[in-house]
Amino acid sequence: MNPTWSRFNIASIVLGFAFLYLPIVILIIFSFNASKLVTVWGGFSTQWYSSLFRNQSFLDAAWVTIRVGVISATVATVLGTLAALALTRYTRFRGRVLFSGMVFAPLVMPEVITGLSLLLLFVAIGLDRGFFTVTLAHITFSMCFVAVVVQSRLMTFDRSLEEAAMDLGATPVTTFFSVTLPVILPAIVSGWMLAFTLSLDDLVIASFTSGPGATTLPMKIYSQVRLGVTPEINAACTLLIGVVALGVVAASIVNKRREVQRRLDEQAAQRG
Amino acid sequence: MADAAISAPATGTAPPRVEGGLIPAITSRLVIAIPYLWLLFFFLIPFFIVFKISLSQTAIAMPPYVPVVNGISDLFSKIGEFSLDNYIWLTDDPLYYRAYIRSVIIAGVATFLTLLIGYPIAYGMARAPTTIRPTLLMLVILPFWTSFLIRVYAWIGILKPEGLLNQFLMSLNIIDSPLIILNTDWAIYIGIVYSYLPFMVLPLYSSLEKMDYTLIEAANDLGCPPLSAFWKITFPLSLPGVVAGCMLVFIPAVGEFVIPDLLGGSETLMIGKTLWNEFNNNRDWPVSSAVAVILLLLLVVPIMIFQHYQAKAQEEGR
Numbered sequence: 001m002n003p004t005w006s007r008f009n010i011a012s013i014v015l016g017f018a019f020l021y022l023p024i025v026i027l028i029i030f031s032f033n034a035s036k037l038v039t040v041w042g043g044f045s046t047q048w049y050s051s052l053f054r055n056q057s058f059l060d061a062a063w064v065t066i067r068v069g070v071i072s073a074t075v076a077t078v079l080g081t082l083a084a085l086a087l088t089r090y091t092r093f094r095g096r097v098l099f100s101g102m103v104f105a106p107l108v109m110p111e112v113i114t115g116l117s118l119l120l121l122f123v124a125i126g127l128d129r130g131f132f133t134v135t136l137a138h139i140t141f142s143m144c145f146v147a148v149v150v151q152s153r154l155m156t157f158d159r160s161l162e163e164a165a166m167d168l169g170a171t172p173v174t175t176f177f178s179v180t181l182p183v184i185l186p187a188i189v190s191g192w193m194l195a196f197t198l199s200l201d202d203l204v205i206a207s208f209t210s211g212p213g214a215t216t217l218p219m220k221i222y223s224q225v226r227l228g229v230t231p232e233i234n235a236a237c238t239l240l241i242g243v244v245a246l247g248v249v250a251a252s253i254v255n256k257r258r259e260v261q262r263r264l265d266e267q268a269a270q271r272g
Numbered sequence: 273m274a275d276a277a278i279s280a281p282a283t284g285t286a287p288p289r290v291e292g293g294l295i296p297a298i299t300s301r302l303v304i305a306i307p308y309l310w311l312l313f314f315f316l317i318p319f320f321i322v323f324k325i326s327l328s329q330t331a332i333a334m335p336p337y338v339p340v341v342n343g344i345s346d347l348f349s350k351i352g353e354f355s356l357d358n359y360i361w362l363t364d365d366p367l368y369y370r371a372y373i374r375s376v377i378i379a380g381v382a383t384f385l386t387l388l389i390g391y392p393i394a395y396g397m398a399r400a401p402t403t404i405r406p407t408l409l410m411l412v413i414l415p416f417w418t419s420f421l422i423r424v425y426a427w428i429g430i431l432k433p434e435g436l437l438n439q440f441l442m443s444l445n446i447i448d449s450p451l452i453i454l455n456t457d458w459a460i461y462i463g464i465v466y467s468y469l470p471f472m473v474l475p476l477y478s479s480l481e482k483m484d485y486t487l488i489e490a491a492n493d494l495g496c497p498p499l500s501a502f503w504k505i506t507f508p509l510s511l512p513g514v515v516a517g518c519m520l521v522f523i524p525a526v527g528e529f530v531i532p533d534l535l536g537g538s539e540t541l542m543i544g545k546t547l548w549n550e551f552n553n554n555r556d557w558p559v560s561s562a563v564a565v566i567l568l569l570l571l572v573v574p575i576m577i578f579q580h581y582q583a584k585a586q587e588e589g590r
Contacts, residue, residue, distance in 0.1 A: 008396075012392035020466075023430060024423065027422070027429070079307045082304075082307045090303075101579055108523040110523070110567065112547045113527060113564050116560060120325055139310075140311070143311075144311075147307070172299070201420055204530065218421050225425055229425070229428050240422060241419075244417050245417070
């Protein structure tokens with residue numbers, strides 16, 4: 001079908017993906033290194049994982065990170081979905097240009113600016129820095145990513161489905177929950193995942209907006225990295241990658257299942 | 273320009289609908305108002321606070337600045353007390369000036385390198401058999417899910433003098449003394465290219481994928497050599513993707529903190545790092561606010577280009 005897929009094309013893809021994946025693979029391999037030297041292989045060992053699980057400050061940071069991630073991703077998903085609905089369903093309202101600007105700008109805004117400005121807001125309104133402020137900050141920047149993901153799904157959504165439901169007597173709210181929501185649900189789920197990951201990964205904004213007692217995992221890793229590369233950090237990074245990878249795989253399986261189910265339903269409907 | 277794109281009537285043959293259609297007026301107001309107010313309060317207002325504090329005096333206190341304005345009524349009486357000291361300080365000290373210039377240059381070079389590396393990948397993906405395209409797309413997106421910090425950290429072990437890259441090159445006898453890459457600009461370039469590559473590849477891919485390849489065939493049939501067909505047809509058609517990709521890389525890269533801090537070493541002058549140091553080490557909030565205001569001014573034009581592209585893509589998608 002595609003006679004133009006040349007050797008050059010294949011080579012650039014292979015090299016590009018090698019570039020993208022090799023550093024991560026190397027990092028994971030060296031987390032199982034028995035030697036304390038990070039770049040010299042000294043045999044297989046899981047000692048860094050066990051020493052990680054005995055490190056209380058590390059476990060505390062992980063617990064803070066997970067709570068911030070779950071709360072902020074959940075709120076951000078609700079707000080982001082509303083923002084996406086507002087952007088796709090209402091082409092004219094006062095301040096729409098400003099609104100779409102505020103949704104898209106955080107996607108590219110340098111983190112140091114977002115972090116600093118949020119911190120100054122929290123100081124100005126007299127909010128003590130800590131768990132709550134980090135969560136608010138994460139909601140704010142990740143809701144914009146959710147909005148973009150959900151919006152792209154809403155744009156390809158067939159509005160006649162909603163009209164059909166309304167013609168058949170469904171109330172607008174029922175229509176939304178029984179027609180619109182199931183269709184855009186995969187996008188909402190991936191939006192949540194994305195928001196959770198962004199929160200899990202963020203260092204700069206968390207460093208600005210966090211206070212004593214609310215050290216997140218990236219902040220912990222960063223302070224360790226500054227002291228030098230250790231296999232223990234590799235182990236922590238590998239665990240973090242593992243958690244995210246599991247989530248991504250789970251989400252894609254759920255998506256696949258829904259897709260298959262939907263197709264079966266459609267076939268059943270056509271057969272009458 | 274963004275206005276025009278947004279208020280243009282939606283194209284298509286669908287019958288005219290009531291705004292918002294299915295949702296009654298009160299609910300629809302809430303749908304708009306809740307995220308709107310949230311972003312106003314947590315995104316827009318903070319910028320005004322940054323601006324305000326950048327005009328105030330430094331003080332050794334907590335918070336470490338003398339407030340300029342407390343409320344609207346206070347604004348007019350205190351307007352004379354605004355101080356541009358922090359901005360004058362920024363222009364007096366060549367450190368800041370140089371940091372801005374270097375950030376823009378480093379981000380510019382790195383963006384160009386990312387384009388150079390990302391384009392062949394996106395092009396190869398767009399030409400791949402349709403059956404494997406979703407897999408390739410997934411593979412490009414996947415690294416995005418792993419932590420930025422971790423991906424940067426992974427390069428330290430590779431690039432340092434006794435690191436894996438040098439071990440590898442020396443074992444092949446390509447070099448006989450280790451290359452010094454870590455703590456130089458090269459390490460920053462590698463870090464930016466690596467971290468931001470998916471942001472470049474995705475928009476490039478989506479504009480290359482839509483391209484009609486019969487145009488190239490026609491050009492070839494008419495005797496146009498492949499390379500010239502690329503520059504005359506493929507590249508101009510992919511320009512929206514090129515612009516979007518470059519903006520997605522350039523804007524955050526200018527203010528980048530983690531990459532210059534971990535890979536660039538202590539000598540590196542990049543503005544994101546300067547801001548961080550000013551804030552966390554010197555605890556000078558007014559000066560770091562002024563640094564942020566100027567950084568934002570520097571990025572206003574690229575951000576507007578990005579915004580315009582987004583609005584356009586949104587219109588086309590509808």
